Amino acid sequence: QVRLVESGGGVVQPGRSLRLSCAASGFTFSSHGMHWVRQAPGKGLEWVAIIWNDGTNKYYADSVQGRFTISRDNSKNTLYLELNSLRPEDTAIYYCAKDRYRTSRYFDYWGQGTLVTVSS
Amino acid sequence: DIVVTQTPISLSVTPGQPASISCKSTQSLLNSDGKTYLYWYLQKPGQSPQLLIYEVSSRFSGVPDRFSGSGSETDFTLKISRVEAEDVGIYYCMQGIYLPYTFGQGTKLEIK
Numbered sequence: 001q002v003r004l005v006e007s008g009g010g011v012v013q014p015g016r017s018l019r020l021s022c023a024a025s026g027f028t029f030s031s032h033g034m035h036w037v038r039q040a041p042g043k044g045l046e047w048v049a050i051i052w053n054d055g056t057n058k059y060y061a062d063s064v065q066g067r068f069t070i071s072r073d074n075s076k077n078t079l080y081l082e083l084n085s086l087r088p089e090d091t092a093i094y095y096c097a098k099d100r101y102r103t104s105r106y107f108d109y110w111g112q113g114t115l116v117t118v119s120s
Numbered sequence: 121d122i123v124v125t126q127t128p129i130s131l132s133v134t135p136g137q138p139a140s141i142s143c144k145s146t147q148s149l150l151n152s153d154g155k156t157y158l159y160w161y162l163q164k165p166g167q168s169p170q171l172l173i174y175e176v177s178s179r180f181s182g183v184p185d186r187f188s189g190s191g192s193e194t195d196f197t198l199k200i201s202r203v204e205a206e207d208v209g210i211y212y213c214m215q216g217i218y219l220p221y222t223f224g225q226g227t228k229l230e231i232k
Binding site (some may be wrong): 044045046047050059061062095100104105106107108109110111112113 | 169
């Protein structure tokens with residue numbers, strides 16, 4: 001079955017960086033777009049970024065554009081999110097999510113999430 | 121960005137009774153391919169979200185048939201025909217026609 005396991009979260013000071021990973025299994029990773037979605041404590045869901053199956057296209061929410069970078073390694077079935085210039089408002093659970101299609105349409109499976117806390 | 125608004129914000133339902141959640145978008149979610157890109161997710165307590173309904177009315181694999189979705193263009197509804205205890209959680213609708221994908225603020229379903 002589809003399994004998505006995020007890692008890399010933790011407590012980080014404002015302005016610092018962090019890299020999140022999402023290990024995928026149970027499906028052909030290279031055939032699906034992948035997303036990051038976040039959820040601030042006690043808040044709703046916010047889409048963050050998408051990368052197409054072959055990595056050729058990437059799109060970001062305005063709130064993270066220029067600070068976050070999504071990437072993937074299809075040989076390792078792994079999705080990444082590089083978080084730079086972190087701000088307190090980036091504090092959230094970060095979920096990776098599998099797209100139903102090669103590009104971008106909607107998420108059909110989600111990981112369990114990894115918590116990022118930005119605090120001095 | 122497309123704004124998606126859900127009502128009500130919270131819902132308390134007796135087991136066996138129906139429940140309904142409304143979702144409205146500021147733009148039509150009907151795509152030129154004839155599909156309408158409106159989705160429903162449920163986040164159970166302490167869990168990550170799970171897909172319930174895709175493209176307005178199609179139930180995802182394993183979703184009980186007591187869940188149904190309807191609507192068109194900008195107005196959509198999720199209905200639960202007979203609420204069960206396992207249905208508690210926060211329901212989100214999401215538009216997937218344009219990036220950035222945007223979610224409604226969520227509707228919290230509780231059992232009376």
